[in-house]
Amino acid sequence: MNPAFEAYYSAIWGDRFDGLVTALLKEKRQVALSVKNSQSKPLPDKLLISELPNVYGYEDARSLDYPFFYYLDLASLYAAAQINRKGQKHIWDMCAAPGGKSLYMYNGLSDESKLLLTDLSRDRYFRLKRNFEQCTLGEYQQNTDIVMTDALQWGYKHPELYDQVLLDAPCSSEQHVLENEGAMNAWKPSRPKSLAKRQYGLLCSGMLALKSGGCLVYSTCSINPAENDGVIERFLQKKGEIADWARCDIPIGESTEFGQWILPDHSEGCGPIYISKLVKR
């Protein structure tokens, strides 16, 4: 492990650091999300494994020979599940690719809802489109737009338009760093610092795009408080007059000052994910 990485994160996590690293390096526990389309069929209720709808166990799903599953970490679905879709007209997923959280939101859209998915990366935009094409048989186009664009600019161009916004922000993704020797060797303490600035910028854009009374859900898969509570705290300090922080309704994980953390060492291999919610005044 890069000594700078080890020193930085062990200063944050103390005695918990070694156990957290071990849990992050274990094989990921995935679940299968069944995506609705005109050819999808009801699956046996007894195979459901979560209080979240349409979520099945990995092994059961693999044995079913059913083509409309999307495989992902259960914890990440809790971020998407914080977005209220009932009666909400405009929903924006700012950093959507490859699309796991977007597919969860898509499943529960009301008839009157429109979903906008944006991503800046060309490769990831095409991956997102492919995932939606395959899982929805192209039917997503009835209520979902997928756009390759910079979410940092979009919010400023479309103020006060969205009822609900999901910002699953680009982050340090330490799990990936731990698994990838090149990323570990290249890691510097300046990286989380610059990512926190980028996350704050995206959060400001998302909050600007939100209507009064609307809700923004912020998430990352970073284990660094500076990219999580730190970003929310900065926003509340600088622009607290426009938003209130709200507690998330999530049955697993640990509460933090402004959100909830689901980390694999304490949540049976689920996560990592941090989730926080802001409501615009």
Ligand SMILES: C[S@@+](CC[C@H](N)C(=O)[O-])C[C@H]1O[C@@H](n2cnc3c(N)ncnc32)[C@H](O)[C@@H]1O
């Ligand atoms: C954590 S990933 C999103 C994962 C996705 N929400 C999911 O559940 O599958 C972050 C994404 O943000 C995108 N991104 C980074 N900066 C962006 C920006 N300024 N505007 C839009 N997307 C951006 C990256 O290309 C990447 O796909």
